[in-house]
Amino acid sequence: xxxxxxxxxxxxxxxxxxxxxxxxxxxxxxxxxxxxxxxxxxxxxxxxxxxxxxxxxxxxxxxxxxxxxxxxxxxxxxxxxxxxxxxxxxxxxxxxxxxxxxxxxxxxxxxxxxxxxxxxxxxxxxxxxxxxxxxxxxxxxxxxxxxxxxxxxxxxxxxxxxxxxxxxxxxxxxxxxxxxxxxxxxxxxxxxxxxxxxxxxxxxxxxxxxxxxxxxxxxxxxxxxxxxxxxxxxxxxxxxxxxxxxxxxxxxxxxxxxxxxxxxxxxxxxxxxxxxxxxxxxxxxxxxxxxxxxxxxxxxxxxxxxxxxxxxxxxxxxxxxxxxxxxxxxxxxxxxxxxxxxxxxxxxxxxxxxxxxxxxxxxxxxxxxxxxxxxxxxxxxxxxxxxxxxxxxxxxxxxxxxxxxxxxxxxxxxxxxxxxxxxxxxxxxxx
Numbered sequence: 001x002x003x004x005x006x007x008x009x010x011x012x013x014x015x016x017x018x019x020x021x022x023x024x025x026x027x028x029x030x031x032x033x034x035x036x037x038x039x040x041x042x043x044x045x046x047x048x049x050x051x052x053x054x055x056x057x058x059x060x061x062x063x064x065x066x067x068x069x070x071x072x073x074x075x076x077x078x079x080x081x082x083x084x085x086x087x088x089x090x091x092x093x094x095x096x097x098x099x100x101x102x103x104x105x106x107x108x109x110x111x112x113x114x115x116x117x118x119x120x121x122x123x124x125x126x127x128x129x130x131x132x133x134x135x136x137x138x139x140x141x142x143x144x145x146x147x148x149x150x151x152x153x154x155x156x157x158x159x160x161x162x163x164x165x166x167x168x169x170x171x172x173x174x175x176x177x178x179x180x181x182x183x184x185x186x187x188x189x190x191x192x193x194x195x196x197x198x199x200x201x202x203x204x205x206x207x208x209x210x211x212x213x214x215x216x217x218x219x220x221x222x223x224x225x226x227x228x229x230x231x232x233x234x235x236x237x238x239x240x241x242x243x244x245x246x247x248x249x250x251x252x253x254x255x256x257x258x259x260x261x262x263x264x265x266x267x268x269x270x271x272x273x274x275x276x277x278x279x280x281x282x283x284x285x286x287x288x289x290x291x292x293x294x295x296x297x298x299x300x301x302x303x304x305x306x307x308x309x310x311x312x313x314x315x316x317x318x319x320x321x322x323x324x325x326x327x328x329x330x331x332x333x334x335x336x337x338x339x340x341x342x343x344x345x346x347x348x349x350x351x352x353x354x355x356x357x358x359x360x361x362x363x364x365x366x367x368x369x370x371x372x373x374x375x376x377x378x379x380x381x382x383x384x385x386x387x388x389x390x391x392x393x394x395x396x397x398x399x400x401x402x403x404x405x406x407x408x409x410x411x412x413x414x415x416x417x418x419x420x421x422x423x424x425x426x427x428x429x430x431x
Contacts, residue, residue: 103296103308107218110301113180115214122211128185129156132391137161137195144236146207147228151219154212155233156183156203158191163243165421170248170414171200171241173233173272177255179298180217182209186386189393190403197407198416200244204233206260221304222256223284223319227263234271248414252276252406254384255343258334262321265330274413276333276406279343279380282351283322285309290344325354332363333409335402339370340379364409371398 126141133139138159143152160169172194176183183203194201205212206229208220220226230251238246251261251272258280265275281287288296288309300308309316317323334355336348355363371382374394383402385394393399411417 101293103293103300105300105307105311107301107303107306109297110218110220111298112214113210113217115217118182118210118217119213122182125183125185125211128391129188132185132188133158135161136192138163142236144232146225147232147235148225150225151207151216151229153207153229153232154205154209155236156201156205158195158201158203159241160195160198160200164419166242167245167247168243168419168421169198169200169245170250170416170418171202171237171244172249172410172414173230173237173251174201174203175230175251175253175257175260176203176205176209177253177257178210179222179256179295180208180210180220181256182211185391186384186388188391189386190384193403193407197411199414200237200241202233202237204230206230218303220298220302222299222302223259223263224304227260227267230260231264231267231270238271245420246271248273248416248418250274250276250410250414252278252410253280254278255380256281259321262328262332263319263324265332266321266324266327268327270330272330274331274333274410276410277321278335278383278402278406279337279340279348280321280334280351281343282347283320284316285313285320286322286347286350287343288316290347322351322354325351325358328355328359329362331409331413332359333406334363334365335368335383335405336365337368337371337379337382337398339373340382341377342380364405366402366405368398368402372396 129139138157138161140157141154142157143154145151146153163169174187174191174194176187182205187203191201191203206226207216208222208226210217234246234249237244237249249272251264252258252275253261255278258277259282261275261277262280264270265272284299288299296308299305300311305312305315307315332355334352336343336345336352338345340348349367352365352367355365368382371379372385373379374381374385374396377384382396383399385396385399386392387394
C-alpha cells in the first residue's frame, strides 16, 4: 500500500544526518546502500551532509546501530564535517584542525586578560618611575581627552628639571609597542637620555593598552582611533606646556609604536616634524597571514574591524604603513633586523625597500644583519637591551649604532639644543 507522499512499500521517510555521527580515529562511516542516499547541501554552508532515507523495516536496526556508534565513539572523537572538492567527491574535514584555524569576527570574543593583575602591574611600574626619576627629571602622570572625543587617555610626562622659556624645548611623543602593551620601566634609560638632550617626552597609553581595566583594554582599535589617541598627546603638550615649541615635535616608537608613528606622519593634518620607527609593524595584510590564527584573533575581534583581511580588505590596507608611503612627506628613520622573530624580515624589508625606492630624499633606513639577541627576543629588541635590575643599557654594537643614528637624525630635524630665548651670540659663543 502506498502512503500519501511516499513510494510503494515505504512509510514516511526518516532522515538521518549520518555524517554528523562522531567517528573514531579510523573514521568509521555507517552508510546505507547508495540507492537510499540523498546528498544534500545546506544553504549558506560549504558543508555537505548525506541524509539517508531509511525504509521502515530497517529503521529499528538502523537506529540501534547508529546509537551504538554514537555511544562507542563520543568519547574518542568529535564530529568530522565534510566538504566537497568541487568534483562531487566528499572530503572529510579534520575537526581538530578546523578548531585550531577558527577565528571569530565578533567583538565579544576578543581575548580577555587578568585585568586585576594588569592594574597591579601598572601600579608597580608607576612606583618604579616615581623612584628612578626623583631628582633626575620632572615626572608626572596625566590624562587627556582623545581627539576622537570618546575616551580619556593616560600618559607619562618626562621633562628637564630646569625648564627653558617659551618654546624653549623640542619634544617627542614616544609610543609604546605590543598589540596589548604598555609603557614599562625598561624604557627608562632611553627616556633619561632624551631629557638630558633637552627633549620633553610624553608617552600616551592609547586605547587597548594594558593596566587600565577591561574597558580600556577592549577599546583597542589597531591602526584606527589609537592613532588619534597618540596624536592627541601633542595637543595636550602644546596647550599645557608653554616651554614646548609646537614646531619642534617628533614621534618615535618600536614595533607597534613605530607602526603608529608612520601612520601618524602620513596623515594629512599631522603636526610632527620627524618620525623614528624601529622594527615597525609594516603590512597587516601580509602579517596576519604570516602569523596565523593565534595572532589573527586579536585583530578580527576588534569592534571596528570584525573580520580577517579577506573579509575587511580595505580596512587592513588603510591601516598598513606599507600602503601609506606614497603620502609620506615628513623625514622618517627606520631601522630593522634580519633576524627579527616578531616583525619578520619578510615583512620589514618590503617597507625599507619601498622607502629607498620612492622616498630616499626624506628617509634614512638601515638593515641590521642578525644583531645579538636579548632575553627571549631574537632581533626584535636589538636596540632595547636594558638590565631589568639596574635599568641601565646593556649595549651591543648594533644597539649603540642604532641609538647614535637615531639621536643624530632627531637632532637634525628637531634641534633639541636650541633655545630661542637665549641671544644668538650667547648660544654660539660669538660676539
